[in-house]
Structures are given as C-alpha cells and as structure tokens.
Amino acid sequence: MSAVESGEFAVLEGARPPAGRPNLRRSLRAMRQNAQTAFRPEDFSADIISQRVLWRSMFVINEPSAIRHVVLDNAANYNKSEVSRRLLEPGLGRGLLTSEGETWRRHRRIMAPSFDPRSVTGYAPIMTNLTNQLLEIWDALPEPRELDVSAAMMQLTLHIISNAMFSSDSDEIVDSVERGVGTYQTKVRPTLPDVLHFPIWLARLLAPIPTRIFDEFDRKVDRLLTERGKMPDTEPKDLLARLIAARDSETGGGMTPKEVRDQVVTIFMAGHETTSLALSWTFYLLSEHAAAETKLHEELAAVLNGRTPTHADIPDLRYTRMVIEESMRLFPPAHTFGREPIADDEILGRRIPAGADVLILPWLLHRKPSLWPDPERFDPERFAPERSAARPRFAYIPFGAGARICIGAAFAMTEAVLILATVAQRYRLHLVPGHPVEPQGLITLRLRHGLRMNLERRAR
Numbered sequence: 001m002s003a004v005e006s007g008e009f010a011v012l013e014g015a016r017p018p019a020g021r022p023n024l025r026r027s028l029r030a031m032r033q034n035a036q037t038a039f040r041p042e043d044f045s046a047d048i049i050s051q052r053v054l055w056r057s058m059f060v061i062n063e064p065s066a067i068r069h070v071v072l073d074n075a076a077n078y079n080k081s082e083v084s085r086r087l088l089e090p091g092l093g094r095g096l097l098t099s100e101g102e103t104w105r106r107h108r109r110i111m112a113p114s115f116d117p118r119s120v121t122g123y124a125p126i127m128t129n130l131t132n133q134l135l136e137i138w139d140a141l142p143e144p145r146e147l148d149v150s151a152a153m154m155q156l157t158l159h160i161i162s163n164a165m166f167s168s169d170s171d172e173i174v175d176s177v178e179r180g181v182g183t184y185q186t187k188v189r190p191t192l193p194d195v196l197h198f199p200i201w202l203a204r205l206l207a208p209i210p211t212r213i214f215d216e217f218d219r220k221v222d223r224l225l226t227e228r229g230k231m232p233d234t235e236p237k238d239l240l241a242r243l244i245a246a247r248d249s250e251t252g253g254g255m256t257p258k259e260v261r262d263q264v265v266t267i268f269m270a271g272h273e274t275t276s277l278a279l280s281w282t283f284y285l286l287s288e289h290a291a292a293e294t295k296l297h298e299e300l301a302a303v304l305n306g307r308t309p310t311h312a313d314i315p316d317l318r319y320t321r322m323v324i325e326e327s328m329r330l331f332p333p334a335h336t337f338g339r340e341p342i343a344d345d346e347i348l349g350r351r352i353p354a355g356a357d358v359l360i361l362p363w364l365l366h367r368k369p370s371l372w373p374d375p376e377r378f379d380p381e382r383f384a385p386e387r388s389a390a391r392p393r394f395a396y397i398p399f400g401a402g403a404r405i406c407i408g409a410a411f412a413m414t415e416a417v418l419i420l421a422t423v424a425q426r427y428r429l430h431l432v433p434g435h436p437v438e439p440q441g442l443i444t445l446r447l448r449h450g451l452r453m454n455l456e457r458r459a460r
C-alpha cells in the first residue's frame, strides 16, 4: 500500500513537518525552498499562529470566521502583502494580482466580462479541442507510453489560455512563457531583506533578483499587440481587444500600453500554471485510488458514453468535479496568500499591528482536523452537496475569497472538469513505479520532480 492509500500524506518525502518550535532560519529556508516543510503537526489544528522575524510580526490565520474577517468583512483594512508584491512585481508588473485601490477596481471592472458565465461557456470548445489534439499526440506515441504529465498539462493549459484570452495559437509565445515561468519560480524567492521590508533599492542591492526573465516573452507580447493594432477593431472580441479598447464606464479612462502588457503577463501566468497543477495532482491521486477512479469512469460512461464533453454536460459531471475539489483541498495550487493591515486590527482576541504580515494558507486550513475529519485521506465524497453545505463557508478557499477572489475561478473549474473528463475517457494514468512525488511550495504548489506516468489506452 502506498503512502497515499494509507492516507499518510504527511510522510510524503520532503513534506514532513519538522518537530519543535518555529525558528527564523528554518522558516526562511522553508520560504525560499519549500514552504510545505515549515509546519509542525500542531500548526494544522491551530486557529492562529504568530511568529516574530526580528522586528516583524507574522500571523497565520487558520480559522474560517477569522479568514472571513480579513478577506471580506474588514477587507478595506487589508492590502496584498508587501512580500508577495515584491515577489511578483518584477515579472508581472502592476497587473490584477498585484495592484491596489482604484486602479485594481477599474481594471477588474474592465476584465470581468471576459470571465463571466457566457464567456466561459464560449471557451469550452477551445478547451476540449486542444485536449483532443494532445490525446492524438499521445495516441501516436510508441508503446509503452510514458511521459511527464505535469509538463504536458502545463503546455495544454498554456495553449488554452493563449487561445481563449488572446486568440493566439502561437507556439513561440507559449514556449517563452513556459521558460519564463519555470525560471521565475526557481530564481525569484523571498529574501531576508524583503521579509524585513528593507527599502526596495537596498533589498535589491543586498539580494539582486534577475529582472530580465520575461524579456523574450515581452518581445512576443509587443508583437502580439502591434499585430492586433493593425487589425480592424471588430474582431476578435477577446480579452486582449477588451484591454486595448477599454474605456472605464465611470471614469472614461483607457489603459496605457504598459498596463495592457502587465495584464497580459498576469493572465498568462495566473491563468495556466495553477490549473495545470490542479490537474496533475488529480491524475496522481486517481492513480493511487482505484475505487475513486472506477467511480469516475462510471460517471463518464453514463453521462458521455465516449463522446467529447461540452459545457452543457458539466452539471451532470458531479463526481468529476468532486474529485477535482478534493484534489485542490489536499494540494491547493495557490497554497499561501498574504495580506497587510493598514491600521491595527484584532483577530480572535489578538492585536494585529498595522503593517504585520497576515498569511492565509489553504495548505493548513484544508487539513485542519476540526474541519476535515481524517484530513489526510483522499475522499471526494466530502464534496457531496449536503456535506459541503454543512461546512463553514470559508473552510475551503482554493480560489481565495472576498473581493480579491480569483477572477478565473469559473474558467479554471470548467477547464479542469472538461480536461479530466476528456482524458480519463481515453487513458488511465499510472505513476511510474519508484517515481518520487514531492509537493514543493514555491509561488505555487509544484511537483518537485515532475510527474512521470505510464499512459494506458482504455478500451473503446
């Protein structure tokens, strides 16, 4: 029996929580190399964890009503955290993930129509067509078919976001983003001067970070924008057209070329890796849980009977969705997000000083024993409607919550359900024996060694 079947995720190599009190060196090393190694067993049960890094205070909020307080009820008192801004801005600039205040509100209003239910319905054929193209490539591989499924999912979701949002099927752009994101995650890590909020110029002097990672990609985006500028402004009506033509309904203002660039990079970055990781972790979990995989196959046979799913099938693909939800509970692709209070606050009876680092960690919250009995066990039935309804609303937050909730949540869930349903009808994926699976918390929750799997063609 594997570690996963026995329910012992905590023993996955490298994710073992160390014993003892938190200490500065270990926390910093964990932050830079693998956030998942920082936690002690008792942290998963805590409501709030506080830690000092020299003169700075950090609080991990791990209780649904307190999370609601930060992201919804008292959200006006919280900005995105300085550390996450310093981590993301060198690559993403001031896109939707990193901007604040009126600029953020204006940009979110401009972009919202590209993510509304009608638009998402329209993207479904792009999602399934590109998945079918990938399966044709898999079909043509010689037996025994073996590949890195996490790399394949990364490429697939990149092509989907590129087609859906920017009407571009350029392999060049996709390859540049892939290279840029990979280097970014491994080279750009929080440094002690950033954690201590040294002025940016001093932090960069003491701990330089590469800023040219996206140069090649930027040149491709420039070309995309130039080509679009030459087209008649009637077609295509995608996110890029919306960004270029945007006139805010309240202010009448448009976006500058730099603002458009920052949103394009943000959507490319935020819009593919998280979904691809959700799918990779799902394929891994299914390969370790035969009963759940059989139940998934039964649903697919009953609802689809071999045909490619459409958007209209999604309400009937209930178990497919539950599998993905449970996978994102155990392996939330966005494992951590941070806030910074503008004025002093009080949470669960603790004073939270202005400027402190307030962290919300789906990785901890989704394994809290009082919310998730037997938390290490993979059990999609937890997401049966009646059981979900019985849980506090802020107990499950893979897409964040409140005003800054993921703008792409519906897009991502539609994409994940359609890809899983399309792939699982044609292939069973088995972990290559002996391949190590280790969660690695960088900006996202990656698989440190990739995911080498054997592809078994299912009988038609």
Ligand code: HEM
Pocket: 080, 096, 097, 098, 108, 161, 266, 267, 270, 271, 272, 274, 275, 278, 332, 333, 334, 337, 338, 397, 398, 399, 400, 401, 403, 404, 405, 406, 407, 408, 409, 411, 412
């Ligand atoms: C499984 C897939 C995804 C996960 C787990 C995920 C997770 C998240 C989380 C947790 C946040 C909130 C961060 C915070 O509050 O600080 C967020 C924000 C965001 N996400 Fe996603 N995301 C996913 C897919 C997508 C997709 C497909 C897109 C775009 C096509 C996208 C674009 C964004 C953007 C632009 C924001 C910033 C929203 C704002 O601040 O207004 N995400 N995402």
